[in-house]
Amino acid sequence: MTGKIELQNLTKAYGKKIALQGIAATLEPGKIYGLLGRNGAGKTTLLHLINAHLFPTSGKVLIDGEEPFENSQVLRKLCFIRESGNFKKNLKVRDIIGLAALTYPGWDPHFAGELVHQFELDENKKVKALSKGMESALGVIVGLASRAPVTIFDEPYIGMDVVHRQQFYDLLLEDYTRHPRTIILSTHLIDEVSKVFEGILILDQGEVLLHEETEALRERAFYFSGERETVDELTQGLQIICSEAFGSTKQVAVFGDVPDEITRKARHAAVKIDSVPIQKLMIYLTTRQERGEQEHA
Numbered sequence: 001m002t003g004k005i006e007l008q009n010l011t012k013a014y015g016k017k018i019a020l021q022g023i024a025a026t027l028e029p030g031k032i033y034g035l036l037g038r039n040g041a042g043k044t045t046l047l048h049l050i051n052a053h054l055f056p057t058s059g060k061v062l063i064d065g066e067e068p069f070e071n072s073q074v075l076r077k078l079c080f081i082r083e084s085g086n087f088k089k090n091l092k093v094r095d096i097i098g099l100a101a102l103t104y105p106g107w108d109p110h111f112a113g114e115l116v117h118q119f120e121l122d123e124n125k126k127v128k129a130l131s132k133g134m135e136s137a138l139g140v141i142v143g144l145a146s147r148a149p150v151t152i153f154d155e156p157y158i159g160m161d162v163v164h165r166q167q168f169y170d171l172l173l174e175d176y177t178r179h180p181r182t183i184i185l186s187t188h189l190i191d192e193v194s195k196v197f198e199g200i201l202i203l204d205q206g207e208v209l210l211h212e213e214t215e216a217l218r219e220r221a222f223y224f225s226g227e228r229e230t231v232d233e234l235t236q237g238l239q240i241i242c243s244e245a246f247g248s249t250k251q252v253a254v255f256g257d258v259p260d261e262i263t264r265k266a267r268h269a270a271v272k273i274d275s276v277p278i279q280k281l282m283i284y285l286t287t288r289q290e291r292g293e294q295e296h297a
């Protein structure tokens, strides 16, 4: 399968500002990745580098073993849908769809038609006459119907209401199941969409903070909740990423392997162990220096 992305020691500086530093990761073909991180973490910069819209300061991007820059063989495998500004404002929806059909070798006109109908877009409207949400829907339609081996969405749903966003996630999963391809979705709405991610890449201040399979991640981050002293005892020596006390009870989030012995002891001591949602995990991992133990009345 095509669509493998290798990021080799990738660095990007804008003048003195280092936006990305030594990024090394391989995104396997045919998987859906969530690209996460706080504002300014470097997500958009990374996506521009993958799409050859920017040139790395050092390091390399390889797509199926080749660099994308001025490489039409590689560029025709890519579809990049940004947060905004994807389309010329004076063109009609119908024109955009027509152009996309000529641009993407894997374009499915029937699917595109279905999507236009599902997102209730008027094909005769010009882009400038669309609402923000409708323009985003047009981006989503082009991204999905492109069936590009590497399809990238950078916060594609600005202005889309919750119903259309849910529609997008459902359609993405359904179509991906029938036509697997590499999909990267950069988003801040992690809770909404995390169940579609097979892999997670978290950037923090221009570096890779975490790159892991979602399933493996769910088995590496846990909440221990229960009586304060027992929770403290059980989590001693584990990697604590957040700790909140509520009177005599406490909730501690730990990251990393939890020995079976501890799990057994927790069960006997009525300490609950639950997995930490991905959104919470990202918050804990990217704000560790800023938080101490929180005490609630």
Ligand SMILES: Nc1ncnc2c1ncn2[C@@H]1O[C@H](COP(=O)(O)OP(=O)(O)OP(=O)(O)O)[C@@H](O)[C@H]1O
Pocket (backbone or CB within 6 Å): 014, 017, 018, 019, 037, 038, 039, 040, 041, 042, 043, 044, 045, 046
């Ligand atoms: N053209 C540019 N010139 C100078 N600095 C830039 C430029 N583009 C981005 N940066 C800086 O590079 C860093 C990474 O920005 P980037 O847009 O990649 O982050 P992001 O993770 O996509 O953020 P957000 O979630 O807010 O969209 C930020 O500090 C940003 O200010």
